[in-house]
Amino acid sequence: MYFIGVDLGGTAIKIGLIAEEGRIICKLERSTPVSEGFEAVVGTINLMISDIIEKTKIDRSDIKAIGAGVPGACSEDGLMYSAINLSWENVEFAKRLKELTNIDVYIENDATVAALGEVEFGAAKGKRNVVMLTLGTGVGGGIVINNQIFSGSNGMGSELGHMIIGENYYDCNCGNNGCLETFASATAIIKYTQKLLEEDEKNSLIRDKVEGNYKKIDAKLVFECAKLGDELALKSVKRFVKYLSIGIGNIFNIFDPDIVLLGGGVSKAVDYIMESLIKETYMHITFDYDIRDRIAVAKLENNAGILGSAMYARTRTV
Amino acid sequence: MYFIGVDLGGTAIKIGLIAEEGRIICKLERSTPVSEGFEAVVGTINLMISDIIEKTKIDRSDIKAIGAGVPGACSEDGLMYSAINLSWENVEFAKRLKELTNIDVYIENDATVAALGEVEFGAAKGKRNVVMLTLGTGVGGGIVINNQIFSGSNGMGSELGHMIIGENYYDCNCGNNGCLETFASATAIIKYTQKLLEEDEKNSLIRDKVEGNYKKIDAKLVFECAKLGDELALKSVKRFVKYLSIGIGNIFNIFDPDIVLLGGGVSKAVDYIMESLIKETYMHITFDYDIRDRIAVAKLENNAGILGSAMYARTRTV
Numbered sequence: 240m241y242f243i244g245v246d247l248g249g250t251a252i253k254i255g256l257i258a259e260e261g262r263i264i265c266k267l268e269r270s271t272p273v274s275e276g277f278e279a280v281v282g283t284i285n286l287m288i289s290d291i292i293e294k295t296k297i298d299r300s301d302i303k304a305i306g307a308g309v310p311g312a313c314s315e316d317g318l319m320y321s322a323i324n325l326s327w328e329n330v331e332f333a334k335r336l337k338e339l340t341n342i343d344v345y346i347e348n349d350a351t352v353a354a355l356g357e358v359e360f361g362a363a364k365g366k367r368n369v370v371m372l373t374l375g376t377g378v379g380g381g382i383v384i385n386n387q388i389f390s391g392s393n394g395m396g397s398e399l400g401h402m403i404i405g406e407n408y409y410d411c412n413c414g415n416n417g418c419l420e421t422f423a424s425a426t427a428i429i430k431y432t433q434k435l436l437e438e439d440e441k442n443s444l445i446r447d448k449v450e451g452n453y454k455k456i457d458a459k460l461v462f463e464c465a466k467l468g469d470e471l472a473l474k475s476v477k478r479f480v481k482y483l484s485i486g487i488g489n490i491f492n493i494f495d496p497d498i499v500l501l502g503g504g505v506s507k508a509v510d511y512i513m514e515s516l517i518k519e520t521y522m523h524i525t526f527d528y529d530i531r532d533r534i535a536v537a538k539l540e541n542n543a544g545i546l547g548s549a550m551y552a553r554t555r556t557v
Numbered sequence: 558m559y560f561i562g563v564d565l566g567g568t569a570i571k572i573g574l575i576a577e578e579g580r581i582i583c584k585l586e587r588s589t590p591v592s593e594g595f596e597a598v599v600g601t602i603n604l605m606i607s608d609i610i611e612k613t614k615i616d617r618s619d620i621k622a623i624g625a626g627v628p629g630a631c632s633e634d635g636l637m638y639s640a641i642n643l644s645w646e647n648v649e650f651a652k653r654l655k656e657l658t659n660i661d662v663y664i665e666n667d668a669t670v671a672a673l674g675e676v677e678f679g680a681a682k683g684k685r686n687v688v689m690l691t692l693g694t695g696v697g698g699g700i701v702i703n704n705q706i707f708s709g710s711n712g713m714g715s716e717l718g719h720m721i722i723g724e725n726y727y728d729c730n731c732g733n734n735g736c737l738e739t740f741a742s743a744t745a746i747i748k749y750t751q752k753l754l755e756e757d758e759k760n761s762l763i764r765d766k767v768e769g770n771y772k773k774i775d776a777k778l779v780f781e782c783a784k785l786g787d788e789l790a791l792k793s794v795k796r797f798v799k800y801l802s803i804g805i806g807n808i809f810n811i812f813d814p815d816i817v818l819l820g821g822g823v824s825k826a827v828d829y830i831m832e833s834l835i836k837e838t839y840m841h842i843t844f845d846y847d848i849r850d851r852i853a854v855a856k857l858e859n860n861a862g863i864l865g866s867a868m869y870a871r872t873r874t875v
Contacts, residue, residue, distance in 0.1 A: 395844045402807045415841055493717060494714050523733055525716045
């Protein structure tokens with residue numbers, strides 16, 4: 240028996256055919272035709288599934304279910320309430336994909352299924368209580384409690400990126416001020432670095448590297464320049480660590496999880512700052528306990544979405 | 558079959574004999590002999606249990622278990638890691654009380670058992686996912702997920718009062734700055750009101766009522782004066798609402814619970830501010846959904862502790 244895992248993002252759609260025990264048999268990737276709208280996106284997913292079936296020569300009836308990790312909040316029965324990056328609101332995603340594929344479809348938030356993937360096969364293997372932060376353009380949250388994913392009574396929970404943790408100089412896309420996302424995402428690092436460059440006339444490696452075009456700055460460049468000792472980059476990284484440690488501290492005080500996982504593009508830079516991140520997080524936890532081995536970088540990287548969503552479909556069809 | 562519920566606080570010990578279905582048969586209350594130390598406190602609880610058995614003429618062997626709600630973090634097997642108000646650290650509370658009473662003892666954090674009590678008999682009856690904030694001298698947190706209490710992998714979680722939500726002008730007892738507790742507890746209201754009075758030379762009802770002795774100010778007085786239109790009191794209440802709504806907004810974004818309950822002494826004033834609290838919380842939730850009937854004041858008041866801890870003992874002995 241097989242499962243299809245769908246990782247639906249604002250930029251790309253990834254699809255994997257996954258064996259019941261979690262082996263990736265085949266995977267495909269295409270750009271998400273966001274501007275063409277809902278039908279085009281669901282149609283693309285359907286075509287990709289047909290492609291994968293043809294390519295692997297498996298029988299459609301051997302696919303037990305499709306799991307999809309989606310960039311937004313959704314109900315247990317497959318309604319997507321809201322996905323800002325796709326400009327979707329209240330679309331019957333699971334229902335429509337089932338109509339097209341004739342296979343049962345189960346959907347969940349992308350960070351939530353990524354957390355499940357990490358529990359099954361990655362950095363949180365065998366752990367019972369896990370909280371994952373995906374540090375990318377925004378900050379997503381995935382929660383596993385007692386081996387089960389948790390996204391609240393209506394699928395609107397686990398929005399850890401919109402936990403308000405302080406005051407910031409710019410507002411979040413959600414309309415609030417001080418969300419974790421505005422301090423600890425790639426966007427936050429870029430914005431703050433641009434702000435420092437605009438305020439500060441001193442030399443910075445970053446200014447040289449982008450030849451004065453601040454729009455070219457990305458989070459990777461900031462971390463690279465910080466590693467090279469650039470003062471301005473170090474200031475930006477320090478601020479990122481300060482607020483991420485507050486976010487992680489809050490997670491420990493609220494969930495006391497076995498492990499906090501950091502995923503998403505920015506997490507690739509975390510090894511470099513892990514020591515200071517742990518040190519600052521210690522300052523924020525209420526009780527005196529060891530967290531040294533309880534903060535880790537996620538392992539599955541690009542496969543987290545397809546593996547996690549396939550495993551989510553498996554939990555729903557047991 | 559009966560259960561004993563123990564509500565162990567820094568000021569008073571309350572004990573109830575509770576029938577299996579939750580009826581309070583008899584209750585007793587005594588001051589907590591904090592200064593006399595651990596043995597004196599456990600000894601007092603033992604004596605109170607003997608008193609209640611004698612008074613009600615039930616058979617000791619008909620008491621299935623003792624449940625205790627304790628002011629701090631504890632392990633599943635009854636070790637109290639830390640209780641600041643009792644000056645206890647790492648005490649084998651459950652073990653010692655069992656030795657004295659010869660009855661099985663199960664302990665949990667006081668706000669956590671209060672939440673369980675509210676789910677069983679109070680304002681959250683029949684709800685599956687519930688988060689409770691106890692607004693008193695500090696701010697405690699209780700979490701019920703899928704009908705089960707949740708306090709993390711080691712009993713160190715559910716410390717919602719120590720969630721950092723902003724920057725404050727004074728530090729929390731826990732050593733951090735910006736904990737919800739420093740904005741939304743009775744202590745926070747008192748401190749901020751005192752600060753305003755010290756800074757502001759204008760007349761205030763509060764100044765008159767305490768005859769200039771700011772040490773006499775309590776949260777109740779501040780709410781009373783706000784109701785009478787006193788500007789300074791209104792400013793203090795407004796700040797309380799602002800930050801409490803951020804805390805509750807974070808709880809919705811993280812847990813999407815069926816209901817958020819407000820308990821503790823300060824919650825008695827919440828009816829007066831409920832409209833503005835709901836209005837401000839709406840501003841902080843990420844998705845657009847109805848929370849009007851999902852914020853409520855706890856119902857069990859003084860009985861929450863004994864009922865909740867007895868019901869906790871019941872869940873542990875099923």
